[in-house]
Amino acid sequence: MIKKLIIKNYRSIERLDVELSMLNALIGPNSSGKTNILRALDLIVGTTYPSVRSFDESDFYLHDTSRTILIEVRFRDPIQYTRYQTYHIYGFRLTFDGKDMNYVAIDDNGNSLEYRQGREIKVNSDMREVVSMMYLPLDRQAYQQITPSQWKIYGKLLRHIASQIPDPDKQNFKTGVENTFTQHIFTHVQQAEDLLKKYVKEQTGLELSLRLSIIDPTSVLKNVRPRIILPTGFEADVENEGAGVQSAVGNSHSKNLCSNCTTTVNISNRRTRTLLTPPWQTLL
Numbered sequence: 001m002i003k004k005l006i007i008k009n010y011r012s013i014e015r016l017d018v019e020l021s022m023l024n025a026l027i028g029p030n031s032s033g034k035t036n037i038l039r040a041l042d043l044i045v046g047t048t049y050p051s052v053r054s055f056d057e058s059d060f061y062l063h064d065t066s067r068t069i070l071i072e073v074r075f076r077d078p079i080q081y082t083r084y085q086t087y088h089i090y091g092f093r094l095t096f097d098g099k100d101m102n103y104v105a106i107d108d109n110g111n112s113l114e115y116r117q118g119r120e121i122k123v124n125s126d127m128r129e130v131v132s133m134m135y136l137p138l139d140r141q142a143y144q145q146i147t148p149s150q151w152k153i154y155g156k157l158l159r160h161i162a163s164q165i166p167d168p169d170k171q172n173f174k175t176g177v178e179n180t181f182t183q184h185i186f187t188h189v190q191q192a193e194d195l196l197k198k199y200v201k202e203q204t205g206l207e208l209s210l211r212l213s214i215i216d217p218t219s220v221l222k223n224v225r226p227r228i229i230l231p232t233g234f235e236a237d238v239e240n241e242g243a244g245v246q247s248a249v250g251n252s253h254s255k256n257l258c259s260n261c262t263t264t265v266n267i268s269n270r271r272t273r274t275l276l277t278p279p280w281q282t283l284l
Contacts, residue, residue, distance in 0.1 A: 001131050002045070004074035004091075009067040011036040011059055040071045042135040044094045045128060047152065050103060055096045065098040072106070079130050081105070081121070087113055092123050092131075148222035153253040160257075162218035170217040177220075181212045 007016040012033045026034040043050050057063055071094045078088040089105040093112070096102075105113045105121040113121040149155045193210040200208040227235045228245060238249050 001075055001077070002041075002073050002133075003076045004072075005037070005041065006070065006072040006074075007037065007040050008070040009061040009064075010040050010069050010071060011061065013037070013040070014061050038135060041073070041133055044071045044073055044092055044103075045131050045133045046135055047132065047149075049125065049128070050094060050101065052096070052099075052101050055101070059096075060098075069096045070094070072110070073131075074106075074110075075131065078108070079105075079127055081127060084116060087121060089113065089121075089127060092127070153250075153257050154226075157253065157257045158221045158224065162221055165218060173220075174214050174217040177214060177217070178212055 002020055005016070005018050005020060007013045009015075012031075013036055016037070026037060028034055042048075043054060048054075055069065057065060059069060060067055072091060074091040075089070078090050081087045081089055087105070088107070090108040091106045091110070092103065093106050093110075094101070094103050102120075103123045105123055105127065107113050115121060147155060148158055189210055193208075196210070197208045200206060226238055226249065228238055228241055228249075229235055238246060241249075
């Protein structure tokens with residue numbers, strides 16, 4: 001999805017303008033700037049929306065705060081964004097001058113897109129979701145990627161699974177949960193309901209009832225957790241396993257997501273020793 005990356009005055013990078021393909025490897029000795037390139041990408045399309053607090057003095061090239069940090073990405077295919085009318089977004093530009101940050105959508109010529117009123121089109125969460133990048137740092141602890149958050153690898157995979165579940169299956173599951181709640185759980189809730197009903201009736205004259213509310217039956221998928229099954233049959237949470245197992249699970253999540261989803265997935269993996277040698281190569 002990302003075809004070009006431009007970086008200016010960010011950390012050790014004075015200027016970088018590089019074309020990207022579907023799979024890229026950044027190769028170089030230690031302290032040559034590979035990680036700073038990934039950090040720049042993480043800022044502009046990563047899982048956390050950037051803010052002024054995302055930067056400090058050490059992020060400026062040569063610590064020169066008179067310069068303006070610029071990070072820009074261009075896309076292979078435009079993103080369609082509709083507000084008042086349909087706009088075609090060909091990239092994002094993030095700038096910081098030491099005081100103010102600007103994060104805007106750009107056209108195919110690299111110019112800021114504007115609404116009809118003349119205001120710049122700021123990058124929002126919906127735009128970022130289309131091209132969001134998941135940065136797996138050196139440690140690649142699995143627990144950072146198996147949360148159900150929409151910005152994490154496992155969360156994206158669960159959302160994809162949820163989107164594939166037919167409506168009849170969702171309704172059957174919802175009905176089954178409600179019946180189980182009524183038969184086995186509600187009796188433990190009823191005393192609290194009776195007291196609440198009494199107090200509300202006294203104060204308002206209205207009736208109150210505690211109901212199980214399942215707006216989205218697929219929300220239960222957030223409780224589906226990967227577990228490691230040991231040769232003894234004992235199950236353990238991935239978080240309690242060693243760094244090697246966590247690294248393997250983290251990489252497996254990214255491969256799984258790429259295999260199952262038809263939408264764009266940008267994954268940046270730092271020092272993927274199980275995938276590349278020598279160890280100073282970085283997969284992007």
